[in-house]
Amino acid sequence: MRRGEIxxxxxxxxxxxxxxxxxxxxxxxxxxxxxxEAIGDSLGWELGLIWEAPASGDGPLTCAEVWxxxxxxxxxxxxxxxxxxxxxxxxxxxxxxxxxxGEASWIVDFSAHAEFxxxxxxxxxxxxxxxxxxxxxxxxxxxxxxxxSSSTREPDGELLAxxxxxxxxxxxxxxxxxxxxxxxxxxEHHQAIVDAxxxxxxxxxxxxxxxxxxxxxxxxxxxxxxxxxxxxxxxLIVPPALRERHREGFARCVREGTGALLGHRIExxxxxxxxxxxPVELTITxxxxxxxxxxxxxxxxxxxxxxxxxELRASRARIVEAGDEARRRxxxxxxxxxxxxxxxxxxxLRLARAQVEQSPGEAAELLEDALDExxxxxxxxxxxxxxxxxxxxxxxxxxxxxxxxxxxSQTRVRMEEVTAERFPPSVEAAVYFxxxxxxxxxxxxxxASEAAVAVCREDGxxxxxxxxxxxxxxxxxxxxxxRGLADRLAALGGELSxxxxxxxxxxxxxxxxxx
Numbered sequence: 430m431r432r433g434e435i436x437x438x439x440x441x442x443x444x445x446x447x448x449x450x451x452x453x454x455x456x457x458x459x460x461x462x463x464x465x466e467a468i469g470d471s472l473g474w475e476l477g478l479i480w481e482a483p484a485s486g487d488g489p490l491t492c493a494e495v496w497x498x499x500x501x502x503x504x505x506x507x508x509x510x511x512x513x514x515x516x517x518x519x520x521x522x523x524x525x526x527x528x529x530x531g532e533a534s535w536i537v538d539f540s541a542h543a544e545f546x547x548x549x550x551x552x553x554x555x556x557x558x559x560x561x562x563x564x565x566x567x568x569x570x571x572x573x574x575x576x577x578s579s580s581t582r583e584p585d586g587e588l589l590a591x592x593x594x595x596x597x598x599x600x601x602x603x604x605x606x607x608x609x610x611x612x613x614x615x616x617e618h619h620q621a622i623v624d625a626x627x628x629x630x631x632x633x634x635x636x637x638x639x640x641x642x643x644x645x646x647x648x649x650x651x652x653x654x655x656x657x658x659x660x661x662x663x664x665l666i667v668p669p670a671l672r673e674r675h676r677e678g679f680a681r682c683v684r685e686g687t688g689a690l691l692g693h694r695i696e697x698x699x700x701x702x703x704x705x706x707x708p709v710e711l712t713i714t715x716x717x718x719x720x721x722x723x724x725x726x727x728x729x730x731x732x733x734x735x736x737x738x739x740e741l742r743a744s745r746a747r748i749v750e751a752g753d754e755a756r757r758r759x760x761x762x763x764x765x766x767x768x769x770x771x772x773x774x775x776x777x778l779r780l781a782r783a784q785v786e787q788s789p790g791e792a793a794e795l796l797e798d799a800l801d802e803x804x805x806x807x808x809x810x811x812x813x814x815x816x817x818x819x820x821x822x823x824x825x826x827x828x829x830x831x832x833x834x835x836x837x838s839q840t841r842v843r844m845e846e847v848t849a850e851r852f853p854p855s856v857e858a859a860v861y862f863x864x865x866x867x868x869x870x871x872x873x874x875x876x877a878s879e880a881a882v883a884v885c886r887e888d889g890x891x892x893x894x895x896x897x898x899x900x901x902x903x904x905x906x907x908x909x910x911x912r913g914l915a916d917r918l919a920a921l922g923g924e925l926s927x928x929x930x931x932x933x934x935x936x937x938x939x940x941x942x943x944x
Contacts, residue, residue: 504555566604651702875899
């Protein structure tokens with residue numbers, strides 16, 4: 430047979446048509462329809478289907494695409510309409526058999542295959558013959574391709590071989606495209622993670638040039654990705670004083686594959702675009718890729734953490750200082766007040782004892798004076814104890830203790846709501862002293878005509894609010910009282926805020942965990 434005759438045979442025509450489609454079609458959604466149409470038109474079949482095997486290997490074949498020739502009768506269209514809803518297990522029907530054997534197969538007349546699930550339907554719609562071939566790739570059988578005809582067609586070995594070849598071509602292209610799709614999805618997934626990361630992710634090559642600069646890095650350092658990529662990372666984000674050391678360490682990482690930076694989390698100094706330096710936490714890993722080494726740095730701005738740590742240290746120092754000052758104040762009050770009065774009582778009692786026999790009247794007067802001094806000393810000791818921890822708070826809780834503060838305030842105060850519930854002593858003490866300090870400030874500085882106090886439970890926390898209608902403009906950092914309270918609350922996991930717009934009064938709000 431001459432070459433021209435070979436190339437004009439249906440199998441060769443189908444082979445060329447399919448090869449062209451596989452080479453030129455880039456859209457996956459149009460690949461199957463075009464392949465079915467090219468094979469069906471070249472080989473004279475009226476109906477074509479592509480069945481896909483499950484990627485896991487478990488489950489039935491499912492119909493992925495159906496093509497029906499425009500010249501086919503209504504029967505072909507009716508049979509085609511039912512196929513997308515059909516699923517076939519291994520060895521079930523013609524596609525199931527081909528899927529199991531991995532070899533092309535031909536049915537001359539469906540009426541001889543009553544055991545096939547679709548045999549009755551095929552006969553009812555006028556379908557007679559069918560040919561089916563596996564779609565094969567290096568990874569195995571991806572599915573099968575199947576064609577029908579309403580006329581009886583005898584087996585053709587050459588056509589079966591051509592279909593097997595077409596199935597192999599289609600399988601290779603489908604597998605390659607699936608691999609490309611998986612790689613593309615993996616790349617998109619990776620990029621989405623990088624873009625969404627809160628930490629800066631910076632990838633560099635073996636020369637220290639930036640290859641990747643994610644949005645977090647853009648926000649942190651002030652450079653756009655297009656500005657950063659291609660530039661030397663040391664020049665970009667490392668302070669001048671540290672650059673030489675950085676380059677030496679990086680060269681050692683490239684040369685030896687080891688270094689103090691690799692795989693360890695360290696704290697160093699970074700530099701923003703405007704030259705401002707700030708503390709960062711850095712971890713560098715080497716990316717295992719073919720060719721020259723690449724490195725990815727994970728950088729976290731820890732400025733806020735450093736500020737929080739500094740504030741924590743300052744808070745602890747203030748708490749220690751406040752404790753020392755409280756002890757000195759108690760010592761002064763005892764020395765200048767109750768202690769002095771008790772000394773006077775002691776002297777008066779001695780004098781009275783000396784005058785009991787010689788001058789009973791004078792002794793009685795001395796005893797009365799001693800009793801008066803003792804009452805004053807007792808009163809001063811009671812006041813001192815109340816400043817340390819009021820007895821009414823221990824005995825009755827927040828409601829009577831805050832009522833005492835309200836009644837003793839120099840400013841008119843409304844007690845809007847105060848819970849009668851009992852809480853741990855540390856929580857009650859914190860609430861009490863917040864209210865006491867706030868009312869003291871109202872009386873001293875606010876020039877207010879009225880104030881209000883509320884203490885209630887909200888979502889497992891105690892909310893304390895003291896507000897006034899005074900002149901406002903209070904500075905919570907301006908004095909030690911509120912700052913000391915903020916430290917006390919922080920130790921309990923609580924928070925203190927002050928809202929004081931000028932001319933609109935002041936509101937002190939505390940939120941404290943109930944337990």
